[in-house]
Amino acid sequence: MTFAKITQVAHYAPQQVISNDDLAKIMDTSDEWIASRTGIRRRHISQTETTSELATHVAEELLQRSGTDASELDFIIIATITPDSLMPSTAARVQANIGAVKAFAFDVTAACSGFVFALSAAQKLLEGGSYRKGLVIGAETLSKTLDWSDRRTAVLFGDGAGGVLLEKSKEQHFLAESLHSDGSRGESLSSGVAALDSPFSEKGEDDKFLKMDGRAIFDFAIRDVTQSIIHLLAESGLPAESVDYFLLHQANSRILDKMAKKMGIDRQKFPANMMEYGNTSAASIPILLSECVQNNLIKLDGSQTILLAGFGGGLTWGSLIVKI
Numbered sequence: 001m002t003f004a005k006i007t008q009v010a011h012y013a014p015q016q017v018i019s020n021d022d023l024a025k026i027m028d029t030s031d032e033w034i035a036s037r038t039g040i041r042r043r044h045i046s047q048t049e050t051t052s053e054l055a056t057h058v059a060e061e062l063l064q065r066s067g068t069d070a071s072e073l074d075f076i077i078i079a080t081i082t083p084d085s086l087m088p089s090t091a092a093r094v095q096a097n098i099g100a101v102k103a104f105a106f107d108v109t110a111a112c113s114g115f116v117f118a119l120s121a122a123q124k125l126l127e128g129g130s131y132r133k134g135l136v137i138g139a140e141t142l143s144k145t146l147d148w149s150d151r152r153t154a155v156l157f158g159d160g161a162g163g164v165l166l167e168k169s170k171e172q173h174f175l176a177e178s179l180h181s182d183g184s185r186g187e188s189l190s191s192g193v194a195a196l197d198s199p200f201s202e203k204g205e206d207d208k209f210l211k212m213d214g215r216a217i218f219d220f221a222i223r224d225v226t227q228s229i230i231h232l233l234a235e236s237g238l239p240a241e242s243v244d245y246f247l248l249h250q251a252n253s254r255i256l257d258k259m260a261k262k263m264g265i266d267r268q269k270f271p272a273n274m275m276e277y278g279n280t281s282a283a284s285i286p287i288l289l290s291e292c293v294q295n296n297l298i299k300l301d302g303s304q305t306i307l308l309a310g311f312g313g314g315l316t317w318g319s320l321i322v323k324i
């Protein structure tokens with residue numbers, strides 16, 4: 001049997017940091033409102049770097065830290081809803097930047113669940129037995145999709161990237177998963193609407209801006225996502241106590257508070273960094289994972305069990321339980 005294992009983690013964010021007070025200078029908001037409703041205090045906003053450039057930093061660091069040559073990579077998967085272009089994909093750009101000549105590369109579009117979906121797909125690629133090493137990276141420049149005159153969304157998001165090196169292993173590390181989508185509720189969170197446009201079609205209306213029904217997404221997270229995590233733990237026979245940390249998508253600290261309470265799990269087991277990054281969609285979980293390793297909370301020595309859970313646009317949601 002062949003299994004997959006996370007062997008290295010890394011993250012990167014643009015240097016420019018925009019505080020809530022900075023935002024209050026350009027829109028009708030306040031540090032008090034943003035911090036008390038979301039937990040967010042700052043976010044990184046790119047001045048020049050594109051999504052593929054943020055992801056390239058992460059890829060280079062993953063290779064350097066693990067002593068891996070780019071030519072050893074079999075695949076690169078980038079989860080993003082803010083690609084530099086639809087074609088070439090962000091993953092193909094990263095492949096060229098790092099010279100991963102042997103790797104096939106593609107993007108996954110599943111919003112804030114993108115990293116979890118991509119990691120699950122990558123695990124299956126390795127467990128198929130034909131591949132040995134690959135990168136899975138979540139990278140976003142959400143700042144380019146925001147309507148900076150809309151205080152209901154502009155204050156919530158940020159730019160950044162995080163990722164993992166996944167390698168073939170003799171032991172099982174991915175213990176259980178549960179992945180979901182509900183396109184019928186998709187309209188509560190949208191961005192990048194591209195209308196038909198040809199001499200042979202009616203001209204529709206483009207809308208690049210991110211739109212969100214915050215209340216609906218909040219309720220969805222508390223109800224559907226919490227329920228799916230509870231089911232996954234029950235089905236897999238892994239009691240919540242056996243999970244060392246719950247690394248959830250970083251949208252709002254109140255969501256984490258309510259989820260922890262509903263699951264009856266100590267809030268200390270839910271690390272958070274949305275105060276520094278805001279919501280970075282597909283990048284939020286790998287940035288958090290990388291910071292947890294940096295802070296020695298997660299040791300990366302195979303001794304701990306973590307649950308990764310993403311939720312957001314699509315709607316999409318999903319969890320992985322991983323020995324790390």
Ligand code: ACO
Pocket residue numbers: 028029030033034037038111112151152153155189213214215217218221251252255279281311312313
């Ligand atoms: N500053 C000041 N006031 C504001 C701001 C702001 N930035 N934004 C909204 N308000 C005002 C509103 O105008 C409203 O005022 P009104 O009552 O006079 O109309 C009031 O604050 C309350 O607004 P609500 O939208 O009801 O605020 P709510 O308490 O629901 O909080 C929030 C909004 C933070 C967005 C919350 O709903 C939330 O976190 N939702 C979940 C978001 C999420 O999880 N997203 C994840 C997926 S993202 C992805 O996939 C890309």
